[in-house]
Amino acid sequence: MILSYRSVGLVLTIIILFSYITHAYLPVVYETGFGGDKWRHIGAEKWLQDGEIYTPSIWGESVRSDVHFGPIALPEALVAGNKTSYASQWSTTIMLSEAIGVDIFWIDLLLVFLLWSLFLPLLLYLFGKIIFETEPPLAPPLSTGWERIGLLFAFLPTLFYTFQSEGAITIPVSFGHLFFFFVLLIWMQYVKTGKRSVLYFAGALSLVFYWGYILNFFMLILIGILSFSWRKLFMERKHWYKFKLKYGFSDQRLAWRDRTIFGLIVIASIFAIPFLEIFQGLSSYASGSLSLIGIVNALADAFGRLSGFIGIIVPPDYIDQGNFLYNQTKESLSRLPLFSYRAVPFIVSMLVWTVVWWAVYRVIRYTRERKTIVLLAVLFVITMLSYFISWSFTSGIHILARRLNETIVFFMILFLGYGIWLFLSEISPSFTKEGARGWLSQIPQSKKILAICFCLAFATTSTYASGPKLQLVTKDELAAAEIVWSAHQNDPQPYCVLANTWPLLGLEAVSGHRITAGNFPVYQEYAQPERVKIFEGMSKTPSQKWIDGAFAVTGSSVCYYMTEAKWVSDAVLNKTVELFGESQRVGLVYIWRVER
Numbered sequence: 001m002i003l004s005y006r007s008v009g010l011v012l013t014i015i016i017l018f019s020y021i022t023h024a025y026l027p028v029v030y031e032t033g034f035g036g037d038k039w040r041h042i043g044a045e046k047w048l049q050d051g052e053i054y055t056p057s058i059w060g061e062s063v064r065s066d067v068h069f070g071p072i073a074l075p076e077a078l079v080a081g082n083k084t085s086y087a088s089q090w091s092t093t094i095m096l097s098e099a100i101g102v103d104i105f106w107i108d109l110l111l112v113f114l115l116w117s118l119f120l121p122l123l124l125y126l127f128g129k130i131i132f133e134t135e136p137p138l139a140p141p142l143s144t145g146w147e148r149i150g151l152l153f154a155f156l157p158t159l160f161y162t163f164q165s166e167g168a169i170t171i172p173v174s175f176g177h178l179f180f181f182f183v184l185l186i187w188m189q190y191v192k193t194g195k196r197s198v199l200y201f202a203g204a205l206s207l208v209f210y211w212g213y214i215l216n217f218f219m220l221i222l223i224g225i226l227s228f229s230w231r232k233l234f235m236e237r238k239h240w241y242k243f244k245l246k247y248g249f250s251d252q253r254l255a256w257r258d259r260t261i262f263g264l265i266v267i268a269s270i271f272a273i274p275f276l277e278i279f280q281g282l283s284s285y286a287s288g289s290l291s292l293i294g295i296v297n298a299l300a301d302a303f304g305r306l307s308g309f310i311g312i313i314v315p316p317d318y319i320d321q322g323n324f325l326y327n328q329t330k331e332s333l334s335r336l337p338l339f340s341y342r343a344v345p346f347i348v349s350m351l352v353w354t355v356v357w358w359a360v361y362r363v364i365r366y367t368r369e370r371k372t373i374v375l376l377a378v379l380f381v382i383t384m385l386s387y388f389i390s391w392s393f394t395s396g397i398h399i400l401a402r403r404l405n406e407t408i409v410f411f412m413i414l415f416l417g418y419g420i421w422l423f424l425s426e427i428s429p430s431f432t433k434e435g436a437r438g439w440l441s442q443i444p445q446s447k448k449i450l451a452i453c454f455c456l457a458f459a460t461t462s463t464y465a466s467g468p469k470l471q472l473v474t475k476d477e478l479a480a481a482e483i484v485w486s487a488h489q490n491d492p493q494p495y496c497v498l499a500n501t502w503p504l505l506g507l508e509a510v511s512g513h514r515i516t517a518g519n520f521p522v523y524q525e526y527a528q529p530e531r532v533k534i535f536e537g538m539s540k541t542p543s544q545k546w547i548d549g550a551f552a553v554t555g556s557s558v559c560y561y562m563t564e565a566k567w568v569s570d571a572v573l574n575k576t577v578e579l580f581g582e583s584q585r586v587g588l589v590y591i592w593r594v595e596r
Contacts, residue, residue: 012151023168041090043509043512050512121157124150176212181410273400277396283390324412351459355419359422379411481507495519498562504518576592
């Protein structure tokens with residue numbers, strides 16, 4: 001329908017409905033919602049909804065915590081990650097919950113699903129308008145110009161696992177990126193029109209994004225600098241007259257000067273994200289990574305990740321993707337015939353990346369007169385290089401580079417769509433000489449469309465088949481968490497709950513952030529070695545010493561122990577009953593209350 005004569009409005013409506021259907025597989029299939037981080041956010045939102053202070057805070061605390069930048073002291077709340085990255089989502093969900101009288105759980109379950117499925121196709125459609133509105137007419141049915149390529153852009157997110165999953169769950173990274181794409185659209189509108197009002201609007205939105213999502217704030221500042229420089233240096237060129245008249249510069253010298261200035265800005269932008277990670281202590285230089293062997297390994301790893309040739313096993317409690325297209329590529333999670341073969345991710349990934357980079361090459365080589373899309377190609381290259389420099393030459397948690405996934409996928413959609421458009425075009429300049437018709441133009445249009453439909457259908461099915469298949473908070477675990485919280489409120493603090501990770505996430509949500517991680521110590525990346533060791537000990541060889549260890553670590557006098565049938569054998573269960581008496585059972589979950 002995208003490449004037919006049907007109404008653009010009708011096709012766009014169908015694409016949006018299809019977007020809702022493709023994203024519905026997470027909120028519909030998973031009874032209690034999908035993902036682990038969502039429970040931490042629900043807990044924080046309930047805590048704030050109850051009028052509690054989420055530290056650090058500017059007001060309400062007896063002693064305000066500050067951070068110092070040289071002689072300047074600022075409230076820690078102005079730079080804390082839970083304020084600069086989470087505040088927008090938390091405030092939105094709380095406001096909606098209070099306004100319409102619906103529990104935060106349901107707001108959290110559906111918010112991004114409803115917004116993403118509607119607005120991402122619309123934003124991509126508008127990108128087609130801004131970038132290709134002056135596209136020369138093509139052969140029917142492509143003669144409607146930018147409207148059809150905008151529809152193609154709107155459809156393509158279904159191909160990428162990254163957008164399949166994160167467009168269906170309410171977490172700050174997906175909530176923030178949706179608005180980030182909107183501000184990016186405004187910056188491209190400024191590049192195209194040069195209107196001062198658009199510049200001020202884009203700049204203001206970029207600055208406000210400091211409280212939206214901190215990575216997107218940094219990215220928008222860089223995009224703003226690059227967009228402003230691109231517009232002034234290569235499109236308006238008002239400074240040329242001054243330099244010619246006052247200094248006698250030639251056109252060639254001025255062009256070389258402007259390219260040098262912009263090139264330096266590009267280089268600085270490439271290293272900005274890795275530098276910020278190092279500056280914030282999130283990563284450090286990886287020893288030996290700049291040696292010849294280190295560089296070769298980095299290039300090989302980059303190729304392997306992009307192509308799916310080097311597999312990645314995603315941890316069972318972490319939402320990520322192997323190479324932007326697939327959830328993971330080393331161990332297939334699909335039992336469907338054909339899609340379980342490990343060669344499929346490699347073939348599909350190589351095909352997609354070939355089209356993407358061919359389109360980028362075509363943009364830089366043949367379409368320099370359309371300045372907006374050339375700038376997008378530059379931004380895409382900057383983002384890719386920044387991503388792989390961080391992962392290849394620094395070691396650490398890469399918390400900023402990791403969140404570039406969505407930005408990279410967005411650029412991939414634009415250039416994959418443009419590459420497909422080039423394939424469908426009647427004239428293919430990259431394969432022509434002196435205006436002769438290229439070999440692509442000799443292929444019947446109907447066969448081209450049929451081939452593209454087959455490839456997109458196969459690729460989309462294979463990415464869906466790759467995941468997600470992650471652990472989650474089950475209905476029984478959530479009900480058990482509610483029972484524990486209801487009972488534990490009557491016990492003296494500090495609290496103590498010994499359980500697996502996922503029931504504790506549910507408990508953090510239902511308790512409104514009052515019991516986090518079972519009250520066991522939490523280290524970097526949510527590591528809890530003490531709790532894990534004690535829980536594993538109770539699951540294998542139940543003994544009073546393990547519970548005594550839990551009392552010692554948490555400092556509590558009462559501890560709740562939660563386990564499930566999948567973690568313990570019948571013998572272990574019987575031994576636990578001998579130690580603590582009969583349990584309270586909720587479905588497959590067993591609960592014991594143990595006093596010191």
